[in-house]
Every structure is written in C-alpha cells, then in structure tokens.
Amino acid sequence: NAGVTQTPKFQVLKTGQSMTLQCAQDMNHNSMYWYRQDPGMGLRLIYYSASEGTTDKGEVPNGYNVSRLNKREFSLRLESAAPSQTSVYFCASSAGQGAKNIQYFGAGTRLSVL
Amino acid sequence: AQSVTQLDSQVPVFEEAPVELRCNYSSSVSVYLFWYVQYPNQGLQLLLKYLSGSTLVKGINGFEAEFNKSQTSFHLRKPSVHISDTAEYFCAVIEGSQGNLIFGKGTKLSVKP
Numbered sequence: 001n002a003g004v005t006q007t008p009k010f011q012v013l014k015t016g017q018s019m020t021l022q023c024a025q026d027m028n029h030n031s032m033y034w035y036r037q038d039p040g041m042g043l044r045l046i047y048y049s050a051s052e053g054t055t056d057k058g059e060v061p062n063g064y065n066v067s068r069l070n071k072r073e074f075s076l077r078l079e080s081a082a083p084s085q086t087s088v089y090f091c092a093s094s095a096g097q098g099a100k101n102i103q104y105f106g107a108g109t110r111l112s113v114l
Numbered sequence: 115a116q117s118v119t120q121l122d123s124q125v126p127v128f129e130e131a132p133v134e135l136r137c138n139y140s141s142s143v144s145v146y147l148f149w150y151v152q153y154p155n156q157g158l159q160l161l162l163k164y165l166s167g168s169t170l171v172k173g174i175n176g177f178e179a180e181f182n183k184s185q186t187s188f189h190l191r192k193p194s195v196h197i198s199d200t201a202e203y204f205c206a207v208i209e210g211s212q213g214n215l216i217f218g219k220g221t222k223l224s225v226k227p
Contacts, residue, residue, distance in 0.1 A: 040123065041204030042204060042217040058214065090157055096213040099165055105157035
C-alpha cells in the first residue's frame with residue numbers, strides 16, 4: 001500500500017549542480033503536484049499536472065522544470081541548483097483537481113544546496 | 115487572491131487540556147477549507163474538510179472544526195489532547211471548484227506531559 005513514493009529522501013548538492021526528484025503514485029490518480037516547504041512559510045505550489053500530458057506553473061516555478069512522464073510519475077528537475085532552493089519538497093496526487101478530491105502526500109525529499 | 119492566516123505559529127499545551135488552533139481566510143464567493151496534519155519527518159495527511167452543509171466538521175483523531183462565514187474563520191479544536199497530537203497543523207483553502215490548495219504558514223502544536 002505505497003501511495004505516493006518520493007526518491008531520494010535526502011540529497012545534498014553543490015551550487016550549480018542539477019538533479020531530478022522522482023515521484024510515483026499507485027492510486028491511478030489523474031492530478032499530481034510538487035510543493036516546497038520552508039520554515040514559517042507553509043507549503044507553496046511549484047508546478048502541477050492536472051492530467052497526464054499537461055503541466056502548469058504554481059506559485060513559485062522559477063528555477064524548476066517538471067515532466068509528467070506517464071500517469072504514475074511526475075518528476076521535478078533543478079537545472080542549476082541554488083542555495084535558495086534548500087527546502088523540503090513534497091509530491092502529492094489526487095483523483096482530480098478541485099475541492100472534492102483529497103490530495104495525498106509523499107514523505108518528502110530533504111534537499112540542501114551548499 | 116485567496117489567502118489563509120494562521121494566527122499562532124506555536125501552541126504549547128499540557129496533555130489532556132483543550133486546544134484551539136486558529137485559521138482565518140480571505141473572503142470569497144465560494145471557499146472550501148481543509149486542515150492537514152504533519153507529524154515529524156512525515157508528509158501531510160488530511161484531518162478534515164469543509165465543502166458545504168453543516169458548519170461543524172468532525173475529523174480524525176477527535177479533532178473538529180467550525181466554519182464561520184461571518185468571521186471568515188475555520189478554527190480547529192480538540193477537547194483533550196494527547197502527547198501523540200504533537201505535530202504541525204496546516205489550514206488550507208481552495209477557491210472555486212477547480213482551484214489549487216493554498217496553505218497557511220502552519221501552527222506547531224506541542225503537547226507536554
């Protein structure tokens with residue numbers, strides 16, 4: 001009963017390095033999301049994918065790219081990491097968009113950029 | 115744009131005492147309100163939600179919240195807390211039927227023996 005799985009759990013990068021955060025869900029959900037969580041800031045939406053084949057910017061998309069690889073997988077890429085991207089990243093999924101569809105969250109990826 | 119304000123960043127309370135975590139939202143024609151809980155080193159899970167109907171909503175783990183349209187509030191309450199309720203609690207809102215979640219900054223509840 002995995003739900004939403006994120007890899008890796010922890011990562012340390014140097015400024016300028018690139019990496020991809022992976023997310024997969026096994027609930028046959030249509031919609032997937034990437035958030036970042038910073039102390040005292042709550043969660044802020046980076047990108048989302050309302051359905052397979054579509055992606056849209058959220059509140060804080062700068063410095064990130066996403067790929068909805070298939071219905072199960074939604075990856076987040078940092079092309080050139082910056083210290084300001086040090087954060088905890090959460091992936092979530094839901095059956096569809098909107099209030100009637102509960103979002104289920106992964107356990108998070110803790111990223112430090114030195 | 116829709117916004118959510120959680121008035122307290124930290125709430126310390128003794129075990130078995132009642133607790134209220136406050137949440138206010140900016141007014142809109144239609145809003146849908148949520149409370150999520152995040153236990154240490156875990157993701158978020160839904161506690162309860164208000165979509166329509168009764169303004170008193172009951173959730174998991176003995177929590178409840180009341181939607182108050184005139185005060186634009188959605189405060190979370192529990193009559194008697196346990197050590198295991200120590201966590202960070204997030205209020206969130208969706209504006210309109212197809213919007214995305216907008217989170218408050220969170221309230222850290224610390225339950226002491």
